[in-house]
Amino acid sequence: MNRLSGEEWQGGHYLSVPLSSHTHTNAHLQRHTRTHTHTHTHTFTLSRVVPSVAALMTWLHSAAFTRRLARSIAYLFPSGLFDNKAKPLMKHPDEVFPKQRAVQWGADGRPFHFLFYTGKQSYYSLMHDTFTKALAVEKHQDRLRGKGLFTQDAKQISLVGSRWLLKEELEELLVETISDHDYARFIQLMERLLSLPYCSAEEDFVQRYRRQLEIQSSKQQVQPLQYDQHGVAYSTGDGRRKTATGTVLLRDSGSGSISINGTNYVHYFPVLQDREQLMFPLHFMGVLGRFDMQCSVSGGGHSSQAGALRLAISRAMLSFLSEGQVETMRQAGLLTPDPRIKERKKPGQEGARRKFTWKKR
């Protein structure tokens, strides 16, 4: 019997590569991350591992097995084994494996970077670069002052709508771990650079370390207003909260009457808290007596029905409001669906969190 050799066994699988950059023994002979191919056919011969499976081997090559195999493949891979869409999806190796540094020293063992022996060479070199730039800007300012051309209102870097890199993102950029203290010092230094009036010369450098913030409100879809036969504007909205669903038909130029499932809202929600929930979106925008509402709601309990209706009313109101008001509503949290649901009960516990009574003996 032939034993599988190590190389054959490894063919086609992801190699286990040591991640630490300080392994000296074999690391200097290996490069990091080799590109992996997407082959999923590998030679796999059972008979080499388990000696006495000749009978199994015969069956594996028989007609019955082939038919069964064909049926299984047709069931599991309806588009066939070799279709493009049936290929197993794998992430790019860059996403799977974190970036590692290439070798830091030359053949003579001497490190390339002058700050190698600090341990955090990229971080300290970045700090040095930033400070050098700050000094250059100050020198430029002094020169201007000397010439008498110094003005306070030079063009400033616009920082609106962007944020500093997070610590994790900075670590990713530098390909080395930094501590919270280091990160804080970095941000401090950048702020100091930004405090200089003539820092716009280094705008590109600064923007490299900032990320744009997404404008949340542009994601809100506002339905256009609809008009019924009398010319009265109306709009609908629906909302959900914790298994209760509600829909609302909001009509303009009304008297503030609300009917829920055909009954008056004072009778449907005898609890004050539920009526306050209904009132919140209207009161917030100051349109209390303006709309007439017809609501229908089902599922859940009274509190979740009130929450569902509140969301539905907020969404229906969007069509009547301007952009700025939509943004204020979003910031108030009226348009966010409440994601909380009942937590699952776990085995070995009495409830989701409650454990059984602990008996000492």
Next chain:
Amino acid sequence: MALHRLSFRLRQTVAQVRPLHGSGCGQQQEAVGMELETRPETLSIFRTQENDPACQSEQHLGQYYTVPPSHFHTVFPHGLPPRYQQQVKTFNEGCVMVRQPALELISHLKRADYSKPTMRYLLYGVKGSGKTMSLCHTVHYCSTQGWLVLHIPDAHLWVKNCKELLPSSYHASRFDQPIQASNWLRNFRTTNEHFLSKIKLRQRYVWTKRESTEEGRPLGELVDMGVSRVKSSSDVVGAVLKELRLQAGGTEGGFRLAVAVDGVNGLWGRTTLKKEDKSPVAPEELTLVHNLRKMINNDWCGGAVIATLSQTGSLYAPSSAYLPQELLGEEGFDSMDPFVPVPVSLYSEKEFESCYLYYLDRHWLQHPHSRTEEGKKELIFLSNRNPSVLERLCAFL
């Protein structure tokens, strides 16, 4: 100096806002002027000085009138809703709003012909819309006009939560409720003190082998006996009702009788009481209910029956029911038919405004936001102008 000018200005506004009413109540005007001189702050849109229900008319709609404190304990020993009683105690005055249903009822009572069989009036409306308060307003009117008022505060109290049920001595299959009957007799005595000595019995009543009440004795004696002898109090109630029925329309020494029943739908529903063998008691089997039903029948004349439907204390009725057919049931509707239905609605805008100003005036609404327009809109929304809901809402503001 300034005060004098202020009262002068106020007097002018008084003349503009409220024109002179009829001659019978003309002297009120002078009294008003006098009051204004002494206390200029009594002028307000939501109050009226017209404290006599007989003189109130449409121009007083939405305004509060004060029930004189002397009347309070005599006319309403047991009739007012409990929350309103607490409010009276807090505010140190009893103010009732003049509303459309009560005025309608009073106008009917003024114009009715009392030689014909009794008219029955039924107040109905959603929960908390003010039916009991309208009834009390009408009862106040009746008592100021000198009627004899038979006010049953809540008929539901007689068909549920009764600890003692005695088999009746008068009728074998019926049951007595001594505690309820004696309580009611006590309150009846407080309300109608001046009638008790005037009305004489027309029949001899035998209670036990040794006790009997002779013909010609004053009614007061009968009532006292009922209060002291608790065991026969239910039968005493029956006797009182019968006597009053017979004598109400009488030409000599005739008085008008007002039967005011709150929660009349309790007389025809089911009861929660059980006999000793755990079988349910039907309302007819209770002496009090039986006698009251006879009272509500329109086979007597010289008075009026004013009744209110109530879902709040009712048994086995869905909470959304408020119409007469739903709450009275078949049997009740047939017994009450024909009646004059008087719907009681929620507060109108003017009435709501009035109530809001009253609470502000009494410093009941402490929260600074409640004085703003925004706060008022919030109150309107949260209560939907329902009187009882508004009252509960304002209770903690």
